[in-house]
Amino acid sequence: MRRTASATWQGSGKEGKGALTTQSGTLRDTPYGFNSRFAEGTGTNPEELIAAAHAGCFTMALAFKLQGAGHTAERLATEAKLSMEQDGPGWKIAAVVLQLKAKVPGVTAEEFQRLATEAKATCPVSRVLNAEITLSAELE
Secondary structure (H helix, E strand, O other), rough: OOOOOEEEOOOOOOOEEEEEOOOOOOOEEEEEHHHHHHOOOOEEEEHHHHHHHHHHHHHHHHHHHHHHHHOOOOOEEEEEEEEEEOOOOOOEEEEEEEEEEEEEOOOOHHHHHHHHHHHHHHHHHHHHHHEEEEEEEEEE
């Protein structure tokens, strides 16, 4: 399986502007630039997209773990909070905090925590990130 995305950029790093497009068409010439990445400007940025990918990947991985254990989630809601920090002359993704709220009928708190921890460790996005990944999982 392969997935593709592309980026274009025009201009300098700070004053330039870019656009992102994904194979699925979900992003099509979606703008990004210095202000959307390092300030509060309009558009997206790579780190926001990584956070969204991580939240989605983890949540789906947990749904599969729950299914394998004989449970179906009524609702899984994950927020991924990504932190960047300066690392020498550049920047790095230092940490991601996954905050999950879930409603899963019939699962015990202990089993839920175990399955959520397994999903965090095994989802492909967690495995590719070189960052500290923590999880707060709340069963409603």
